[in-house]
Amino acid sequence: MRKGRPNDPERRTRILRAALEVIASEGVHAASYRRIAVQAGVPLGSTTYYFADLETLIVTAFETLRDGLEPRYAAPMRDARTDSDIVDALVAATCGSTAPTLEDIRLYEEMHLYGARSPRVADLLREFQQESLVILRCSLSDGAARAVDALMWGWWSYRALNDDDPLDTSTVRDAYRALVSMATTARDPLNGPRRA
Amino acid sequence: MRKGRPNDPERRTRILRAALEVIASEGVHAASYRRIAVQAGVPLGSTTYYFADLETLIVTAFETLRDGLEPRYAAPMRDARTDSDIVDALVAATCGSTAPTLEDIRLYEEMHLYGARSPRVADLLREFQQESLVILRCSLSDGAARAVDALMWGWWSYRALNDDDPLDTSTVRDAYRALVSMATTARDPLNGPRRA
DNA sequence: TGGGTCTGCGTACAATGGTACATACTTTGT
């Protein structure tokens, strides 16, 4: 009695992708088994088979977001050497070539909200944040990293709300420049490095 | 045949307040007629009587948020005269005495998300934002005002996610100081004023 | 080939949702 392999190994993945599509376009509250099944083009029973309860399905779907996030966001940041490089990378991540799509931002916002009620998703979000902070702290003081992180989220949020009014690149650049050259607070001796 | 007055004039207000309470603690998706009725201590029919459909109830509830927002947030900002005053006011609005409670932040986040699907709420959010920008532009350049607005939202969001890990006041202060003294971009000649 | 196990799916059910509506209660002008 060896374990059988699924007939359609992509099915599970397809369901997860469909879940994210539904969440992005209709919101988490609309993410039902049935709605996701329709989006994925699979029968209802198929979704309940792969995911015993809806919470698990949704959380798992959110988890797959990380894989898409890391490379796009982190790589340019790690390669940055000068202050100017860092600012360029931040601008690009905010409203440039490496920035998340409006759909992705929607997804993060849905995730934030779901996280307010779901400890598992809240942990996931904090992991995202820590990951981002770790990257930023390679080049910035702890305080600057936190501020940059908060500002980027604020601008993403702005984009989601005003999708017809794109951010002004030079304004974004100036703001990051101001934060990057922000004085170290010199109150937390543990985090010394200001430049890699 | 004169128009009759409601027997309980506070009932409508009580329903709206109950709606916000439910939204803050359970999320918009949980804001049903029945749940709100229970919270308000009124019969189901009472909620459907005052608000023909649920969308109207929720949007109206969100609208009442503005009345509570303006005085707390705007007054200290308008009174600010020096850069230092402005920074103080911003810090206070972020994590100090005039800052929104965690419950209020949750409410704004729910509103953001609901606004992604409801044009009426999206308009309301843009009004909030414009209002905030108008106040900030009394003291700051347009670019700095936008950056400050985005950063504040980012930090509120942070507080909502990490409610046990309060923001470090001096970090917040340093970041605002950096943005407030941010160079004017000199690319938009319409908005000149840097100081009131 | 035959049984046992896992994969995959359709249906059924109890719970909950928004909304419609018939009914009762208040107030008010005459």
Place this chain on the structure above:
DNA sequence: ACAAAGTATGTACCATTGTACGCAGACCCA
């Protein structure tokens, strides 16, 4: 005091939801 208009509510309906469960193929080892 009476009736009409507006206020307020309880009930009923239909749609939708998550989930339980039974049944059918597919696969593996003997």
